[in-house]
Amino acid sequence: MTDDELQGPSEFEREPVPPRAQLGFRSFIGMYAGEHTAGTELMIGPLFVAYGVSAFDVIVGLLLGNLLAVLSWTCLTAPIATRRRLTLYYQLEKICGRQLVTLYNLANGVMFCFLAGAMVTVSATAVGVWIDFPMPGLNDVYPNSLGWVLAVLGVGAAIAVVAAYGYETVAKIANIAAPWMVVVFVAFGIVGFRQFMDVTDTQVRSFDDFWQLASTVIWKGDAPQPGRVKFTFWHVTFFAWFCNMAMHVGMSDLSVFRFARKSWYGMASASGMYLGHFLAWIAASILYAYQLHVDPNNTDVLPGPLAYRACGVAGLICVVIAGWTTANPTIYRAGLAFQAITPKTSRFVVTLATGGVAAIAGMFPAIAMKLLDFVALYGMLLMPMGAVIFVDFWLIRKFGLHSDYAELSGRHFNWAAGLTWFLTLGTCYLLVQFAGVQIFFVSLPGWFVAAALYVILSKVYQREVQPSPRAEPPAGS
């Protein structure tokens, strides 16, 4: 099942999903497993090694961080989704007003564009295996050769045109490829591990042998590559927890779980976390660690060559399909977000233009090479609105205030929610710039800041702005 099928037919965009349209647990397992085994996993795994992780930190940190992510979907997102059964955008519109949702769409669309750009970068590295041109290094910010620019433009244009014309075909290819991709990712890890055994002349007959090889050769916990922070257990844990923050804590997946019969279906996200964000990251990191072991001067994180060396043409196909099938829906969603801002423009034109922006972003390797930082920024940017939704649903009436106040007051911009967003981001910025809190951690205190700010600002706002006599009180308030 594709994400779009989960979005459901258009009649549910502004009404709760009825019982007849609700879906079983298995539908969500397939969706999460497919969506989170993506091209970017081939960047993230190697970047862990570039950030100097140790074996314990990466394995146990990922186990814990992914568990926290699954619990966030299960305990924060799904309970609200299955009680209200509304899309994120409609629920936000009720709370924040149409104009603030437009601003949210703009932020979301821009971040989607950059994310799709990183996926285009991943796919373009496969082109470099067949055609000889200089590819970007770990610390490159700008495109470093004409060949690279043309490769990214070619891949990006193909993805954009397909997204604009035939999104459904790519969704079908993505569905067919998903089980095979998981298997190829596992093969990457197995081949890489055997190569390590060969190059170090090690025999692995027990868990102790495995751990010895893993902790002293593969994930040694050395100093990070220049320009990177040292990743500890807590970095890995928080990264795994927050890399999809926009979806769980940020509540984007309200649109997905509104179709779930029970809120515990949030546990289905474990399929994506432990296949994509554990197995795939571990496997990809082994390939990069092997490259560094063989040639310490070769610090380039290039998924195409890494996959080709391990699994040949099948590995290359995996890189292209993993990048393509995940860039496509990302560009499509970004296009939808932008189209919501300019509804009179055709979806075709908006998606094509969005794909063009993603292709240009993909030319700049800094986005992919700094993907860990970018993903943390993405989660942080949208997190405050998740806190607003959480407080508005569970807590705000306990303070004698109203839920869905934009709808109740007939306003298009709920300043309490808007200021919560801006002030939380400002606070996070100050914490990162002046208090030494790294971007990987700042979203945790940021969520509590947003929750507190929304209650305080709503107290003031709801005193100043009275409910509209024409507006019907929202259900449950």
Added chain:
Amino acid sequence: MRTVVQTISWIACAATLLPSLLFLTGDMDLDRVKLWMVFATVVWFAVTSLWMGRKQGRFAPAGNQT
């Protein structure tokens, strides 16, 4: 017929992984691993596209075609 093509698909999926396991145990060299993986990949995509996501396709269950 649908069961047959589904079975071939899952055999191809297993065959994509098997060469790497044989490489791990030292029973296959890397060049052969790459060759078998691309062969299994072609079979997976060719056969799986015949049934996955096709409710009323060529290999739909009997009585389901309209």
